[in-house]
Amino acid sequence: MLSINRHAERRTTPNMPAAILALSAAVGLASASSPAHTQDCKLTIHATPNVVYTGQSAAVDVIAHFPTGMYALASAQFDVRATMPMWSSVSSGVIAGSDVTGMAFTQPHAPHVGVYANPSNPNRIWFGRFTPKSDAPALVEIKADPTAMSVYPNKLTPSSVPGVATGGSAWVLANPLSVGRWRAAPGNGTNVSVSDDVIVDGRIITAENNSGVILMGLLLPAVQQVRESASIIDFDGRPDSFTATVQVQGAVMEELSLNYTKVVWQNNDDQNMYALAADMGGASAEYGAFLGGVVVAAGDLNADGTPILIDRIPDEIAASVKPNGENVRTKAYLPYTLENALISSWSTSGNGGDAALIVLPSGRTIIADTLAIRSSRPIPSTNIKQLGLGMHTFEAAGVRRMIISPVQPE
Secondary structure (H helix, E strand, O other): OOOOOOOOOOOOOOOHHHHHHHHHHHOOOOOOOOOHHHOOEEEEEEEEOOEEOOOOOEEEEEEEEOOEOEOEEEEEEEEEEEOOOOEEEEOOOEEEOOEEEEEEEEOOOEHHHOEOOOOOOOEEEEEEEEOOOOOOOEEEEEEEEEEEEEEEOOOOOOOOEEEOEEOOEEEEEEOOEEEOOEEEEEOOOOEEEEEOOOOOOOOEEEEEOOOOEEEEEEEOOOOOOEOOEEEEEEEOOOOOEEEEEEEEEOOOEEEEEEEEEEEEHHHOOOOEEEEEEEEEOOEOEEEEEEEOOEEEEEEEEOOOOOOEEEOOOOOEEEEEEOOOOOOEOOOOOOOEEEOOOOEEEEEOHHHOOOOEEEEOOOOOEEEEOEEEEEEOOOEEEOOHHHHHOEEEEEEEEOOOEEEEEEEOOO
16 A cells, blocks of 8 residues: 655656556556657648637538648548537538548549649648537537548659558537637537626626536637736546647648546545646646745656646646747737647645645655646637637546636736
């Protein structure tokens, strides 16, 4: 049995690194390497606009990406799946409830007779229209699910080679609730209400789910001036898992997320630990641990998703999207870089709890009452207005209720 000494700042365990690696694999945080020629083939989803009401539609595009150095996309077989049946039209495939199946994209490439494939990378290969069929607010996830993908290696070779493709997703808010300048909508099975008992632009959002999984989406409308947008998330109880994701839509869709997952430490059912990981498209993240306001550890989360392990998760987590620099002002439609895009922190002392044992990726153990994670991936955009379109999605399991308080820019 693992004993925890909350008054010791260090504790050595010979097999600590091996335990961390085992737990990383158990919660799906370790990444497997792939052959170089199969990497970077992917499908992404682009939905415009992110918010639609009854009678309106969102244009949904599937965008294909293939490895740099290859000449052109040869073929792709895929399905598009949504969490609600709202398709009104599609360019190809069969609408089956909430899904569109059986799409196949191909383009010929016969350089010996002067026929050349379109070398665009990325390349739009499918489009559809998504129209709400209900007046109820809903958070809709749309996914591209590829089954096969191939590319032409160079301009002079007519033969294609296969690649391993990954899929992507996008979120659409259908008939969302208005919460100040935010828009909010629930995921499947989640009940949402807006309350006036806390003044954050006059309102807060509460969500419940009897099945134990709560999913909520928030969208901040476009603003001319780039300012920080933040949310405070409170739980009724301590969650088994919590995921905070921010998608910022600019020239491309970028997604940054932090995940807290309950794991069993060293197969000991009496000791609940949690894994905290940052998933930012291959980028790393900085962390800082504090005890009584004093820094007791700082470093980087590895790009491969190596987690930090903690022995408890607090009742309150804060997440925010923040621009590079304070009070940044710029004109619309000028290129701009959004850095430190996702900041997340939790505190045990703020909820009357004691400090937590934290196992860092290096294997070192510390005692801390606050942990802050800051992303380090820059997000390019060609339209400053779109920087305000930060889609926040929050998902928690094991709690009866989640309360989200938007902190609006002034």
